Amino acid sequence: MATALVTGPTAGIGRAFADKLALEGYDLVLVARDEERLKDVAAEITKLHGVACEVLAADLTDPEQLAVVERRFADGPIEVLVNNAGFGQKKPFWANTIEQEEQQLDLLVRVVLRLTHAAVLPMIERGSGAVVNVSSVAGFVPRGTYAAHKAWVTSFSSGLAIELHAKGVAVMALAPGFVHTEFHARMGMDKSSIPSFMWLDATDLVDEAWKDLMQGKAVSVPSWRYKLIVAGARFIPRSLIARVSTLGLDGRRRG
Ligand SMILES: NC(=O)c1ccc[n+]([C@@H]2O[C@H](COP(=O)([O-])OP(=O)(O)OC[C@H]3O[C@@H](n4cnc5c(N)ncnc54)[C@H](OP(=O)(O)O)[C@@H]3O)[C@@H](O)[C@H]2O)c1
Numbered sequence: 001m002a003t004a005l006v007t008g009p010t011a012g013i014g015r016a017f018a019d020k021l022a023l024e025g026y027d028l029v030l031v032a033r034d035e036e037r038l039k040d041v042a043a044e045i046t047k048l049h050g051v052a053c054e055v056l057a058a059d060l061t062d063p064e065q066l067a068v069v070e071r072r073f074a075d076g077p078i079e080v081l082v083n084n085a086g087f088g089q090k091k092p093f094w095a096n097t098i099e100q101e102e103q104q105l106d107l108l109v110r111v112v113l114r115l116t117h118a119a120v121l122p123m124i125e126r127g128s129g130a131v132v133n134v135s136s137v138a139g140f141v142p143r144g145t146y147a148a149h150k151a152w153v154t155s156f157s158s159g160l161a162i163e164l165h166a167k168g169v170a171v172m173a174l175a176p177g178f179v180h181t182e183f184h185a186r187m188g189m190d191k192s193s194i195p196s197f198m199w200l201d202a203t204d205l206v207d208e209a210w211k212d213l214m215q216g217k218a219v220s221v222p223s224w225r226y227k228l229i230v231a232g233a234r235f236i237p238r239s240l241i242a243r244v245s246t247l248g249l250d251g252r253r254r255g
Pocket of ligand 1 (some may be wrong): 007009010011012013014029031032033035037039058059060062085086087088107134135136137138175176177178179180181182183184186
């Protein structure tokens with residue numbers, strides 16, 4: 001049976017990916033920090049879908065723990081990698097410590113770079129495989145360092161998709177809008193300021209992303225409303241984008 005590795009599968013979008021991949025018949029390697037929670041998710045998924053789940057507890061921002069996850073790609077074939085683990089900062093760049101900023105840069109960029117590198121080499125040798133890098137629609141608008149990191153994820157993934165297509169390896173950036181997960185509570189964000197029509201369901205998001213991956217898309221923007229927002233973003237005045245992009249954020253950011 002084919003195997004998929006998902007980072008951040010204990011909640012939100014990562015959990016929806018783990019369920020989708022299990023439904024598609026993949027055995028799973030599940031990577032996150034909280035080992036007990038990982039084991040619970042693994043047991044649940046095995047019970048629900050009858051696939052094998054391997055638990056790899058790691059803080060991906062720790063270089064040594066990241067190296068253990070990278071080595072997993074050499075230990076046995078991984079056909080699908082979902083680089084999903086991530087977090088946001090409530091405060092603006094200047095109000096965070098440089099260590100907090102570097103931790104975010106590490107998880108959203110460095111980890112994606114290194115795990116993609118570890119994954120695609122054996123995929124190229126086998127002539128098959130897929131990498132989904134979870135980005136964000138935030139990457140299409142100016143919204144601090146988080147948006148800058150996600151812009152990198154989208155640019156990196158869509159460029160690599162073109163280069164690896166002929167080698168039988170699919171790469172796709174998934175750019176969600178607001179999704180109901182633990183993300184906003186973890187960053188202490190006030191969700192009430194975001195209109196209800198802007199929220200997406202993680203399972204629907206992943207179903208649409210999976211269809212896009214199967215169709216060979218390099219960038220997936222699930223739901224018509226976010227497709228419109230992304231298409232229109234370049235025509236909307238930057239002042240309006242800046243105002244909308246402060247929704248739910250720390251007051252200091254609204255200036
Ligand atoms: N929710 C949204 O509105 C939204 C929108 C656009 C993009 N995204 C992106 O979607 C991805 C998933 O977000 P989500 O909303 O599903 O978040 P979530 O519900 O908060 O889940 C985050 C997952 O990542 C894991 N994780 C966090 N830090 C980690 C670390 N240092 N090492 C290993 N695992 C770590 C968490 O497990 P542990 O805490 O146990 O490590 C958890 O499983 C992120 O890349 C996020 O930027 C989210």
